[in-house]
Amino acid sequence: MKGKTWIWLGGIAIVAGGVAIYMLNKPKEVVKWRMATVQRGNLKQRISASGTLSGLIQVTVGSQVSGSISNLYVDYNSQVKKGQPIAQIDTTVYAATVQDAKANVSKAETAVADAQRQLARARRLSADKLISQQELDAAQVVADRGAGDLSSAKATLQKAQANLDYCTITAPVSGVVVSRSIDVGQTVAASFSTPNLFVIAQDLTKMKVEASIDEADIGQVKEGQRALFTVDSYPETQFDGKVNQVRLEPIIVQNVVNYKVVVQVSNDELKLRPGMTANVTIWTKSKDDVLKVPSAALRFNPSSFLPAEEAAAAKKAKGPGGPNSLGGKAGPGGAGPGGPGGPSGSSSRGMVPRRDDRVWILGPNGKPKSVVVTVGITDGQATEISGEGVSEGMQVLVGVEDPKRATGAAPLAATGGPRMR
Numbered sequence: 001m002k003g004k005t006w007i008w009l010g011g012i013a014i015v016a017g018g019v020a021i022y023m024l025n026k027p028k029e030v031v032k033w034r035m036a037t038v039q040r041g042n043l044k045q046r047i048s049a050s051g052t053l054s055g056l057i058q059v060t061v062g063s064q065v066s067g068s069i070s071n072l073y074v075d076y077n078s079q080v081k082k083g084q085p086i087a088q089i090d091t092t093v094y095a096a097t098v099q100d101a102k103a104n105v106s107k108a109e110t111a112v113a114d115a116q117r118q119l120a121r122a123r124r125l126s127a128d129k130l131i132s133q134q135e136l137d138a139a140q141v142v143a144d145r146g147a148g149d150l151s152s153a154k155a156t157l158q159k160a161q162a163n164l165d166y167c168t169i170t171a172p173v174s175g176v177v178v179s180r181s182i183d184v185g186q187t188v189a190a191s192f193s194t195p196n197l198f199v200i201a202q203d204l205t206k207m208k209v210e211a212s213i214d215e216a217d218i219g220q221v222k223e224g225q226r227a228l229f230t231v232d233s234y235p236e237t238q239f240d241g242k243v244n245q246v247r248l249e250p251i252i253v254q255n256v257v258n259y260k261v262v263v264q265v266s267n268d269e270l271k272l273r274p275g276m277t278a279n280v281t282i283w284t285k286s287k288d289d290v291l292k293v294p295s296a297a298l299r300f301n302p303s304s305f306l307p308a309e310e311a312a313a314a315k316k317a318k319g320p321g322g323p324n325s326l327g328g329k330a331g332p333g334g335a336g337p338g339g340p341g342g343p344s345g346s347s348s349r350g351m352v353p354r355r356d357d358r359v360w361i362l363g364p365n366g367k368p369k370s371v372v373v374t375v376g377i378t379d380g381q382a383t384e385i386s387g388e389g390v391s392e393g394m395q396v397l398v399g400v401e402d403p404k405r406a407t408g409a410a411p412l413a414a415t416g417g418p419r420m421r
Contacts, residue, residue: 031305032401033362036294038394043292043384045285045377047220049261051211053231053276055201056264059173062194065089065166068187074198076180080171086198087182089167098164101157108150115143175202178274201274207267209241209278215257220284221246227263229280234271241265243282285377292382297359297396298375302368305400359385360397368397 071088074080122139125131179199182188188195209229213221227241245262252258263280265272363369376384 031302033302033368033397034399034401035395036297036398038291038293038385038390038392038396040289040291040392041382042288043286043290043377043382044283044379045220046379047213047217047282047284049211049213049217049280049282051209051229051261051263051278051280053207053209053272053278054274055175055178055204056206056208057173057175057202058178058274059175059200059202060196061086061169061172061198061200062196063089063166063169063188063190064194065094065163066187066189066191067093067167069182069184072180072182072184074177074180076177078177080175080177080200082171082174084171085168086171086177087169089169089188091164091167094160094164094167097160098157101153101160105150105153105157108146108153112143112146112150115139115146119143169197171200173200173202175200176204204270204272204274205267207265207272207274208244209263209265209280211261211263211278211280211282212251212258213261213282215250215259218246218259218261221261221282222284225282225284227280227282229263229265229278231272231276231278233276237271239265239272239278287377287384290376290384291386291390291392292384293359293396294398295378295381295383296398298357298373298383298385300360300398302360302397357385359390361395362397371396 067089069087070090072086073084073088074086078086080086119139119142122131122136126133126136177198178201180197182197188197209227221243223243223246225243227243228238229241230238241263242265243261244264247260247262250257250259261282263278263282357375358370358372360368360370371387371389373385373387373390376386378384
């Protein structure tokens with residue numbers, strides 16, 4: 001038994017020794033860095049937003065009188081001309097009112113004629129000293145009152161005739177009917193507010209997009225800037241437009257301030273329809289012939305892929321402090337969820353240059369080395385950089401090749417990427 005025990009102990013010692021020798025002689029793991037090249041080219045800065053399409057001139061048609069709809073002359077998509085009848089309200093009551101007003105005018109005219117004859121007679125009698133001045137004045141008052149009653153009766157007739165005319169609803173502009181909210185037999189009430197019956201778009205070959213822009217971005221938007229947008233019905237088609245108006249009115253929803261920007265667009269093929277949701281991109285700034293790198297290079301931090309002593313040495317060489325100091329975790333692709341072009345990014349804003357914005361290169365010893373840069377504009381995928389240590393063709397780190405170690409990029413705030421305005 002003792003012999004067997006010693007054999008087992010000897011075997012365990014041999015295995016442990018073998019493992020120790022393997023671990024001592026195991027080759028050090030070499031990080032394979034993903035690189036990108038500093039290139040020279042053009043950049044266009046953009047702002048993304050969403051909005052709703054509508055006709056450039058869109059008129060809501062209502063009714064100024066109450067009553068039941070007796071006839072409809074147009075329907076959805078009907079082409080109409082200015083002044084064309086489009087609906088009819090029952091005229092029975094209003095026609096009777098006009099007849100009554102006409103009768104009152106006739107009675108007032110008869111009364112005025114009689115008062116004028118009585119006044120003329122009174123003047124002749126007064127001239128012959130047959131009646132007193134008081135009787136003459138009374139005849140004058142009756143004649144004046146009759147003239148006033150006649151004017152009032154005529155005004156009442158004019159009002160009644162206007163209400164009768166309002167029973168015929170006409171198109172205020174030429175265009176196409178895009179909305180109808182009434183049917184024959186339905187009663188409209190115009191007692192307190194004008195009921196909306198139709199919506200007519202004057203010309204659907206010219207449309208507009210009303211996009212909501214965040215207050216942080218609105219300062220970059222100017223009239224005349226180019227805007228591109230897509231709609232869900234034609235995801236592969238990009239429509240071209242131009243910023244026509246930047247409204248000053250703030251729209252506050254849950255303490256978030258937005259401003260309306262109107263983008264005018266041609267719709268000659270009539271593909272676009274009112275109410276469609278448009279995903280808008282506004283080109284706010286452009287630069288030609290600048291140095292640029294993938295935005296991932298400004299978010300990538302190599303510390304997670306270095307041994308502890310190398311990371312500490314690199315941090316010491318870089319200098320203390322700064323949001324971009326080593327210690328954050330970044331993934332191989334360098335595409336953070338909050339950075340430009342990331343999944344949740346809705347716009348690519350201008351960047352505020354900071355002293356500690358930097359990219360990483362490989363030094364002569366093959367170790368990461370930081371280079372301080374000044375950040376310019378970005379299109380979400382590439383960012384303008386400049387600085388003394390930056391040159392065209394320079395290779396910068398954007399990630400690692402080993403997928404097992406690539407655990408995903410850290411958020412922009414953790415890695416110290418370029419700060420957004």
